[in-house]
Amino acid sequence: NAGVTQTPKFRILKIGQSMTLQCTQDMNHNYMYWYRQDPGMGLKLIYYSVGAGITDKGEVPNGYNVSRSTTEDFPLRLELAAPSQTSVYFCASSYYQGGDNEQFFGPGTRLTVL
Amino acid sequence: AQSVTQLDSQVPVFEEAPVELRCNYSSSVSVYLFWYVQYPNQGLQLLLKYLSGSTLVESINGFEAEFNKSQTSFHLRKPSVHISDTAEYFCAVRPSYGKLTFGQGTILTVHP
Structure with a gap:
């Protein structure tokens, strides 16, 4: 049981390039989330999904897109990368949302946009 | 809406000393x-x-x-x-049905 896995671990992009951050979970969780973590800012929710085919915006969705074609995978797409997207990105999953349900986090992807 | 404030961004302490993160x-x-x-270099754990x-x-x-x-x-x-x-360390809150809201984080550094 690998939990939540993310690839790549590190990436450097040039301004205007695009990339996809991959996230996979093997716990059969319905809910999946993408956060970005910036120093001194905590974690901000970018997008989340309540199940295959259903996604919704979080607090900071601009510049990102997501899709959820399967229960296991929740990729995050960056189109036209900007320096403001330099951050550490975490994917998380949970069985359901709310209450005492624990979110499980992946190890993160450290992205630098130059 | 919810908000969380962690009152200290960094807390340095010596080993075996008590600590409080607010x-x-x-x-x-x-x-x-x-x-x-x-x-360091890992994801978050509850x-x-x-x-x-x-x-x-x-x-x-x-x-505790x-x-x-x-x-x-x-x-x-x-x-x-x-x-x-x-x-x-991150403090977070969530209503009965809703999303997690995180604080800004407190870096605890324990010195020998």
Whole structure:
């Protein structure tokens, strides 16, 4: 049981390039989330999904897109990368949302946009 | 809407000293409270959580947190820290049905 896995671990992009951050979970969780973590800012929710085919915006969705074609995978797409997207990105999953349900986090992807 | 304020961005302590990481929250509805820990170059892990009942909750590695409803606080404490406790700690809140809101994080550095 690998939990939540993310690839790549590190990436450097040039301004205007695009990339996809991959996230996979093997716990059969319905809910999946993408956060970005910036120093001194905590974690901000970018997008989340309540199940295959259903996604919704979080607090900071601009510049990102997501899709959820399967229960296991929740990729995050960056189109036209900007320096403001330099951050550490975490994917998380949970069985359901709310209450005492624990979110499980992946190890993160450290992205630098130059 | 909810908000979380962690009052200290960095807390340096010596090994075997006590530590308190402070967390205050604001919410118009009842919330569940969480502390997550992030060790260097890793993702977040749940440390402990308050749901209901006893206001003092404990983790398996000696941390405890006390829910204070009147002060809307959920401070994290440990009576004697180890080098291995060096990490960033996040306080978070969530209503009965809703999304997690995280604080800004507190970096705990334990010195020998």
